[in-house]
Every structure is written in structure tokens, then in C-alpha cells.
Amino acid sequence: MIRRQDIGKGFPLFFLLLAFGSFIATYNLVAMVIHYRRRESVNQLRVDNFASGMLKIGRLRVQRQLFHVAATAIDAAYSRWQCRIMHYWSPDQVLVRSWSDLQINSWPGLQIKYWSGLHITSWLGSQTLASVRVISENDSHAQRPSRSVVPDSRPSATPLGLEVGEHFHYTFYLWMCLYIEDYVRRNGCLRKPSHGLDNSLFHIALELAKVLGDEGVINFEDVVHVIMKITDSSGYCFHVIFAADGRSLPECFKLFDLFHILTTDHQTVTRITKEVIEDFAAENVVYLELRTTPKQNESKGMTKLSYMKAVINGIQAVDTVDVAFVTSGANNLPLSETTPVNCISNCNKRKKIYVRLLLSIDRRETTASAMETVKLARELKDFGVVGLDLSGNPIVGEWETFLPALKHAKEIGLPITLHCGEVPNHKEIKAMIDFCPQRIGHACFLKEEEWTRVKVLRIPVEICLTSNIQMIEHDCAADIYKVNHPVALCTDDSGLFSTSLSNEYHLAASTFGLNKRDMFILARSAIQFSFADLEVKEELSKIFCEAEGTLFM
């Protein structure tokens, strides 16, 4: 028999549960409304087929600044519940190629099966997620399934992450909260998982780093953390892979050094170049200024010239889009094996991308080596090389070392862009501004008076929002944008920072408060600051003109 007293005792608990239930229901409702509002506003900016392409942001609904990968090692009810919600909220699941060849070495036995991007709204908050399926070998399936045994098909209609099929023992949830960066660098653009791990050079980087570690060339343990940014947390979330978060500047340069050891053979250089261009073209980028440091590597028979030939071969190897990179009169140049690739025919059917190259002088170089790069740039002027860049670890090297080469470049009419103010070295910042380069990049640590001079001299600024998060924090980027100072959005090292140009525009839209037309104008204005010749600039203007008609009819 239930006593009156007991009923009285149960009441507070009942109300508590009722209140909690109502809270969750209200939260979900509000989160859902906010999510769809956001989604609508982003969809207003959707310009997937935008001929000029720079603004393709439809797929980006990323609000957070960091990139996390959380992994569940169990097929618990909680995970299932989350998967259900993930599935429910993801009418537009995206399958990003098969990752089935990936083996993550630091997790022996795991093989990624597939990946898909999702959006989740729950009491945990509204987030963009992705699910990665991996296969374990550490179980009754002692043999690693061969490719044919593991079909590459996308998941069936069952909610993602729920089917614990023959080979599925783990479900990974990726809290994909990408963040922003800026201009394009070849090695920094090594493909990352989001582009398909079959091709991931990060994967190769790990493999090769292991080999080099075994050979005693590097200390594997030192670099593996930088490559994978491993963070071990307890419980069901046990890993973070390929995270872009928290990589410090010195770590970035450690990674660059590793890339250089790993990728500095002709074949890899060609491959990376091709992939970078394809990735940008896939984003509808119509003009790509790719910068790279010509490298010498005696053990591989590599000279700065042969390095550049490998880059040019990479440009030529692109077959998914038409690439225009060779200027007229190229036939007399020293690269006899390079055939000009241009897209005159079929342009309406195939995407076309203009690719131009900037040769970087690394801050570790000597004056003589910098001078060699300038001469090479002049030699390759008709092979898409349009200018020079000074980059590299900002705490290494002296401005005076590179000055003679840069002065020479100026004299022979090669445009120059400088990594300026990546660290607060005001003596150098002043000298760089006084040099009056055609553009500066990064500009994270400029003082008020330095900004004033940049503005007075109208030196265009390459804004790399992801890479230079300080520019957002200190409102510099928004400030210079608002006063109509010439700026160009760039990606810096898209692979390293897990970004894309679309992502940069998306970020700029939220940082600067841009609407679709503002973004269009911002993208178009970059034409004048590009180092392309007049002919290309006119072509680009035409593309934008056509796009304007389509976009703002």
C-alpha cells in the first residue's frame, strides 16, 4: 500500500525530473531553431557553382575554432544514441572518399573504413561532427582484411556508426570545428584526412618518419607528436588525430623540417604540387598563387632548378581541371620537357585554374643562395613564376642577409611579398615596410604607427585568418578591411592548419560581418593585388563579371 507520506516524498523528485526533462526539450528546440537559422543564413551565401569560385562556402557550417577528433572505443548505448542523433540531423551526409587503406601506425590494427561529415544538435550543443569508421585487427579477425574483403561502399541506410558489422569495432566521432588560415604554400598544403587518407601525405609522413627514425636520421618520438598532435585522454575518448589545434609556431616549423626531409625528392614534389592544385580547383578557385622554396638536396640529385622542374611537372600532371600556367613565349626556356598546358578549348565544360608561382627565400638561406633563387625566378618567368617571397622561421636570419637579393629582384621587376611581423621584431618590421614590397603577409605584430605607414603606403596585406588568429583577436584584420585597405584572403598552409579558401571566406564573413556581395567584392579586389600579368587579370575580371551577373541577378 502506498502511503500518503511516500507520495509526498516522491513529489519533489518528480518535479525535479519534470523540470530537467523540460529543460532538455527546450534546449533542443532552441538549439534546433538556432541551427536552422544559421544554416539558412549560410545557405543564402551558397554559391556552389559560382564561376569564379572563391566563395564556395555552402558546405561550411563550422562555428568553432578548433579541430578535435574524439574517438569512442566502445559501442555503448551512449554512442549509439549519439549516432542516432548524428544521423537524424544529417540529411546531407558527405562521404569523403574511402580511407580504407589507412593504417594508423600508432594504433596498430586500426584501419579507417569511411568518414562522413555530420551536424548534430543535442543537449551537448550544436556542432558539426564527422564519424570515422575504423576496423580493428586486434580481435578475432587476426588477418588484416584485404581491400577486396573490405568494400569501400558508403554506409547503408542504417544510422551512421551503429552497424557493428564484420569488421567494425570502433566508432570515431570527429568534432570538426575547423579554424581559419590564409595563403597557400606547397608543402604546408600536404593533403590531410579530409581529402582522403588514401592520398594523405600525413600518412606517408608517418610511415617515412618511422623509417627515418629507424635509420637514426630523426627521433621519431619527437616528430610523431607534432604530426599527429596526439593527446591521450582517458575514457572513451582516447585520441585526437590530425588536429590543427594548439600547434605552436615552433611546432609548425618542426613539421616543415620534417616535410622537407620527407618530401624533397622529385617524385613527391610533383605529386604534392598536383594534389594542391586539384584541391584548390575543386573549391572553384580560379587563380592560385602557389609559393614554394626551391630546394637543393645533393643525395637525391636535386638542384633548385630540378626542384622547380618537378613542381612544373606537377602542374602539368593535373588532369581533373584545365590549368593555365605558361605565359606566351615559353618554348625557349630551359625546361624542354614541359609542354604548355592551357585551356582554350572546352573551358565551358571543365574547370579552369590559373596557377602562378612565387619562389620563396627561406630565412635560413645565405645571401648567395637567396640570389640564386632570384635568378631562378627570372629564368622561369615564362613558366608561371611571377614573384618572390621571403618566409621561414621568423626568429631565424637577419633582414640584411636577404636585402641584396630582394633589391636585385626589385631592379629586375619581380614583385615581392614579405612575411612581415610574424613576431614582434620592430626593427625588421620597420625595415620591411621601408622596403615597400608589393604585398606583406601575416602582419600579426604591427604597432599602431607601423599600421599607419602600411596604410599610407597602401601596401596590400595577405590576410591569413586561421594561421594568424592574432589578427582576429586584435581586430587588425577587421580594422584594415573596414578602412578599405587592400587585403587578400589567403590560406597559408591549408594542410597544416586544416583550412581551405572557402573556410577563410567563411571566417572572414563572420569576422568582418560580410554579406554575399561584400565577399564577392573582396574576392574580386584581390585580382589587382595578384602578381599575375595584365592579360590574366583581365581574364579574371571577365570571370568575375560573368559570375556577378549570375549571382546577383
Ligand SMILES: CNc1ncnc2c1ncn2[C@@H]1O[C@H](COP(=O)(O)O)[C@@H](O)[C@H]1O
Ligand atoms: C606559419 N606561417 C609561415 N610563416 C613563415 N614561413 C612559412 C609559413 N608557412 C610556411 N612557411 C615557409 O614555407 C615552407 C613550406 O613550403 P615549401 O616547402 O617552401 O613549399 C616552410 O618551410 C616555411 O619556410
